[in-house]
Amino acid sequence: MHEKLRKKIMPSATGTAMPVPANTIDIIQHAEVIATSESESRPLDNIVDGSTGPGSSQWVAGSTGPQSLIFKFDAPQNITGIIYEIEEQEIARTQEVCFEVSTDSGAHFREILRHEYNFSPNGSTFQREELKLDLPRITDLKMTIKPDKGNLDCVAKLNYIAFQM
Template identity: 85%
Template sequence: MHEKLRKKIISSEAGTATSAPANTIDIIRNAEVIATSESENFPLDNIVDGSTGPGSSQWVAGATGPQTLVFKFDAPQNIAGIVYEIEEREVARTQEICFEVSTDSGAHFREILRHEYNFSPDGSTFQREELKLDLAHVTDLKMTIKPDKGNLDRRAKLNHIAFLA
């Protein structure tokens, strides 16, 4: 039986499949993902389909501008790391990623990390990050993607994300 990602979309103004490490939290079985938008041709499900690396499937926002993904865990999780991948082959842009966590079911969030990446079709087109963390009893993890700090007419993209226990 093939299980589906539980997701909710809310309104707002060729890779290879790899098996996940044993210490990976199964997002499909353990969380609901709330997103501000998704493209019909590049759904949110693509971030957990096991495809990783350059050319892998990806989620593309259905709207331009900043986007938010909230991973609402069914039970509190201890998170030792986050692995995520982003690919941009079409336009030069500076993307900003911000991660925040909550231990009280989303009532309050605290920022844990903010990163910027420069993408260029003639240079850097793929970014993979492996973050080592020590987060206890996380009920919600929020990822905010500002697709281009200099141009609000870009769409956020994410190829893959995994949480390590």
């Protein structure tokens, strides 16, 4: 039986399938994911399908501009790491990613990390990050993606994300 990702969409190419490591939170079983948008052809489910690496499946926002993904955990989680992958093969751009966490069911968030990535079709097209953290009792984790820091009309993309415990 194949279970589906619990998700909500807020208004406003094949990779390698990898098993979920034992020290990783099963997002499908233990969280709801709230997103600002998703494209029909590249839904949010793709970030948890186990496909990783260049050419893997990916979530693509359904609209341009900044997008947020909020992972609402069923029970507080002790997060020791975040692994995520982003791929952009079409447009040269500078993307910003920001992570925020909450320990009070999303009433308040605090920023824990902000990164920028430069993508270029003739150069760097893939980014994988493995962040080591110490975040006890997290109820919600928000990832905000600003697809271009300039004035390009771009969509946010994310190939994969996992939270280590």
